[in-house]
Amino acid sequence: MTYLLNTVSRMKPSQAIKQYLSFSRGEQRGVIILGLILLSINLFRWFLPNVRHPDPVDFSAFRMEITRFEEEMNHAKATSGKYRSGKSYAGIPLSGGRKDSSLTKKNYGEPAFILDLNHADTLDLQRLRGIGPSFARRITGYRNRLGGFVSVGQLLEVYGFDSARYEGIRSHLRVDGAAIRQMNLNTLSFKELIAHPYMPYELAKEIALYRKRHKEIYSLDELKEMKSYDSVAFLRLRPYLCVE
DSSP states (O other): OOOHHHHHHOOOHHHHHHHHOOOOOOHHHHHHHHHHHHHHHHHHHGGGGGSSOOOOOOOOOHHOOOHHHHHHHHHHHHTTTTTTTTTTTEEEEETTTTOOHHHHHHHOOBBBEETTTTTTHHHHHHOOOOOOOHHHHHHHHHHHHSSSOSSSGGEEEEOOOHHHHHHHHHGGEEEOOGGOOOOTTTOHHHHHTTTTOOOOOOOHHHHHHHHHHOOOOOOGGGGGSSOOHHHHHHHHHGGGOOOO
């Protein structure tokens, strides 16, 4: 310490300042880097208020769509539930597992409501015991392929429809035979003929060839002369056929 003080006392003031306030090359680099960091921080803070934040997502349209959907669902429930009364809904117990016979039967013993299979839509069909949206769509889809139901028993031909489900709802059903959509054998193409669930492939082919040779079919009895004619299959198919 004494040596250092003696050295400083022998140096000129300007030399002492230069000696102790000058920086080495490494220290100079450090000072420059530190200055750049401070400059970057200041620039960032200056530009930060001008950075535009993304606009918030507007969920109002989505909420309106949900509201409309809920209103439609409530309206559908109110429409399909107009027969709801007490603890029973269209003869189906809603709680307690017991059916109220005074609500499901009229005084003379008929079911509380009857649906026509050829006119009921999917909401109507869901009023039946054990028929949900999926089965309702299958029933109406099969009805469209057939051209209408001839008998209530054809429900057993719907995919997945079992006898227990059928027995539980058949008393609530009827069919309007006048609503059957018939196929004109003189105008339908081969592809349209085989699209019918009851039409055998070979019979459709013979009908198309017969029509090509004779230009027209005048009577359904002409089908009995065809090789692929089957009396049992024809009985099922007969209500859906016509010649015009």
